[in-house]
Amino acid sequence: MSRTWIIVTEEKPVAALAAAARALGKTVAAVVVGPRALADAAALAGPDEVTWIDAGQDRGVEAFAAPVAGLIAGDAPKAVLAGASPESRVLAGRVAATMSASLVPGVLSLSMAEDRIVMDRSGLDGRVIETLEAAGPVVAIYAGDDIPAATERSGAGAAVTPLVAEGVADIVIEKTEPAAGADAGITKAQVVVSVGRGLRKKEDLSIIRDLASAVGGEIGCSMPVADDLGWVEKDRYVGRSGQHIAPRLYIAVGIQGAPQHLEGIRGARIVVGINNDPEAPIFKASDYGIVGDLYEVVPALLTALCN
Amino acid sequence: MKTVIVYKWARNPEDAAVRADGTVDWRNARMTAGEDDFAALEAARAIAPEGELIGLTIGDGDASWALARGVLQAVAVTDAAPLADNAATAAIIAAAIRRIGGVDAVVIGDSEEYSGVPVALAGLLGWPAVAHATSAEAAGGRIRVVRKQGRNDQTISLATPAVISIAAASPEKKVPGMKELLAARKRPITRQTLADIDAAGPDGVTTKGTRLPDGAAARLFDGDPANAARQLVAALRDEGVL
Numbered sequence: 001m002s003r004t005w006i007i008v009t010e011e012k013p014v015a016a017l018a019a020a021a022r023a024l025g026k027t028v029a030a031v032v033v034g035p036r037a038l039a040d041a042a043a044l045a046g047p048d049e050v051t052w053i054d055a056g057q058d059r060g061v062e063a064f065a066a067p068v069a070g071l072i073a074g075d076a077p078k079a080v081l082a083g084a085s086p087e088s089r090v091l092a093g094r095v096a097a098t099m100s101a102s103l104v105p106g107v108l109s110l111s112m113a114e115d116r117i118v119m120d121r122s123g124l125d126g127r128v129i130e131t132l133e134a135a136g137p138v139v140a141i142y143a144g145d146d147i148p149a150a151t152e153r154s155g156a157g158a159a160v161t162p163l164v165a166e167g168v169a170d171i172v173i174e175k176t177e178p179a180a181g182a183d184a185g186i187t188k189a190q191v192v193v194s195v196g197r198g199l200r201k202k203e204d205l206s207i208i209r210d211l212a213s214a215v216g217g218e219i220g221c222s223m224p225v226a227d228d229l230g231w232v233e234k235d236r237y238v239g240r241s242g243q244h245i246a247p248r249l250y251i252a253v254g255i256q257g258a259p260q261h262l263e264g265i266r267g268a269r270i271v272v273g274i275n276n277d278p279e280a281p282i283f284k285a286s287d288y289g290i291v292g293d294l295y296e297v298v299p300a301l302l303t304a305l306c307n
Numbered sequence: 308m309k310t311v312i313v314y315k316w317a318r319n320p321e322d323a324a325v326r327a328d329g330t331v332d333w334r335n336a337r338m339t340a341g342e343d344d345f346a347a348l349e350a351a352r353a354i355a356p357e358g359e360l361i362g363l364t365i366g367d368g369d370a371s372w373a374l375a376r377g378v379l380q381a382v383a384v385t386d387a388a389p390l391a392d393n394a395a396t397a398a399i400i401a402a403a404i405r406r407i408g409g410v411d412a413v414v415i416g417d418s419e420e421y422s423g424v425p426v427a428l429a430g431l432l433g434w435p436a437v438a439h440a441t442s443a444e445a446a447g448g449r450i451r452v453v454r455k456q457g458r459n460d461q462t463i464s465l466a467t468p469a470v471i472s473i474a475a476a477s478p479e480k481k482v483p484g485m486k487e488l489l490a491a492r493k494r495p496i497t498r499q500t501l502a503d504i505d506a507a508g509p510d511g512v513t514t515k516g517t518r519l520p521d522g523a524a525a526r527l528f529d530g531d532p533a534n535a536a537r538q539l540v541a542a543l544r545d546e547g548v549l
Contacts, residue, residue, distance in 0.1 A: 060437065060463050062435065062437055062438075065436070066433075084422065086438035086454065086472075087438075089422060089423070090426050090429060090437070090438050092426060093397075093425070093427040093429050093430035093436070094426075094430035096394045096423070096430055097397075097433070098430065101511075102392040102393075102511035102512045103392065103394040104391070104392065104423065104512060105420075105422040105423040106422070118515070122520070123331075123517065124320040124323050125320050125321075125419075126520065127320075127325045127520075128325055128329055128518065128519065129329075129518050129519070129520050129521075130516070130517045131514070131515040131516055131517070131518075132391055132512050132513065132514055132515065133513050134392075135511055135512075138512070139394075139423075141422060169435040169465075170435065171464075171465050172465075173461060173462070174451070174462040175461075175462045176460070177462075178458060178459055179455055179458055179460040180460070215549060223477065223478065227477040227478065228480075240474055240475075241455065241474050241477075248548045249549070258342075259342075259419060260342060263419065269548065272539065272543070273525060278527070278529075283525045284524070286525035287525060287526065287546075288526050288527075288528070288539055288542055289527045289528070290529065290535045290536065292529060292532050292535060293532075297535065297536060299532075300533045300535070300536035300537075301539065301540065304533070304536040304537045304539070304540040
């Protein structure tokens with residue numbers, strides 16, 4: 001029986017990758033690139049077999065793309081799954097090229113229909129679920145959340161087989177240092193109130209500060225507010241290339257909800273959108289929302305919070 | 308360092324309308340500059356001097372985008388269509404890069420919707436790659452990039468040839484004016500077809516339809532702001548987040 005492979009470069013989402021691979025009804029084999037501890041953790045998260053490549057300290061994980069591709073392509077699997085991290089994606093790209101496989105990002109689940117792989121993927125910035133069918137082998141970049149590892153497997157993980165990699169690329173990590181703003185309160189805050197272009201002038205930030213203060217939160221902002229307007233410090237910009245935060249409450253005030261902003265708040269537990277445009281994408285990503293003018297809604301919230 | 312900046316290689320998801328039944332209407336959406344294309348161009352410029360920078364676009368978008376932003380020459384693969392298989396799209400770009408020849412670095416935006424394209428491109432070329440970098444520069448015959456990883460900035464050095472995908476850290480600051488647009492018209496665009504570059508690969512993936520995501524939409528409070536605010540605060544207190 002051929003295997004379904006998963007590519008692991010970090011602890012999450014290994015259990016979800018293994019479960020999604022198992023849905024195809026085959027042996028699940030993992031290739032882990034990273035430290036031994038990662039391989040051991042992956043072995044407990046659901047795969048039947050683990051091949052471990054020690055990435056060492058200085059090499060980028062991406063340097064091992066060719067040996068990972070050689071290993072997996074040699075097994076000629078029908079499907080391969082990888083996480084969506086940049087490192088995993090680079091490995092997945094090389095695997096797809098080596099196998100002459102299709103490559104599909106944003107995949108949430110896979111199934112078999114006769115001998116074809118059928119995938120549901122999140123498309124158009126999460127606005128639709130698209131069902132796709134691959135005629136040949138497919139490499140899927142998994143975009144779902146992680147799940148707890150299956151309990152029956154806990155304590156009896158898969159065997160870990162080390163592999164000495166050959167054909168390692170010249171990709172060297174020169175240094176790793178805390179990103180600017182990594183210590184900004186926003187990254188650790190339990191409550192964040194962010195403001196976007198709905199704010200008319202810098203002076204009006206005072207009402208956002210008042211709201212943040214009333215809910216015991218930190219101030220954040222969308223990219224234009226920090227970058228174009230310079231109204232809020234850049235280390236408080238929330239988004240794909242800014243801060244990725246996971247507060248228990250995120251209140252987006254006057255923020256439209258561009259995809260790159262939403263990427264920064266994926267870890268938030270409860271999202272509240274406040275916007276005068278009922279069609280603003282922020283509401284699609286929100287648990288609660290108020291459609292209205294922030295200049296009326298924020299003072300009303302301050303009053304309601306006092307009561 | 309001969310560098311190719313790949314731009315306007317996909318349709319912008321924001322150009323697609325999603326109907327109430329979950330079907331998608333792309334209307335007449337063309338290949339457009341993605342939100343990371345400008346940042347990718349900036350990074351490419353930091354790697355290569357003006358004379359060594361070549362623009363590459365695929366599909367039916369306006370190829371002058373890069374030429375209006377200081378790139379002196381561009382290649383357009385005009386009959387490339389949007390494909391569901393990211394590896395198939397990458398194969399077209401890879402074929403065009405091979406046809407350009409002697410390329411040391413390829414820089415491309417790291418689009419989330421099509422996040423398989425830059426990495427499949429690297430795989431097909433067989434070149435080292437780093438994805439999701441925020442900046443790049445040439446350094447001693449190599450390429451040095453900075454990437455955000457969790458709460459750290461990682462500085463990574465790669466041998467060439469290499470593929471770098473760039474995530475924008477800020478939007479484009481200054482859109483070209485009439486002067487730049489007119490200058491762009493005088494710059495050469497080499498137009499090619501898929502047949503010219505031997506890139507008629509099939510789309511290995513077919514779409515079977517789209518639907519709206521499951522899950523409840525946001526609970527919206529509207530009408531009188533005071534009333535809406537009271538309801539929201541009550542709901543957040545019930546959730547235990549206030």
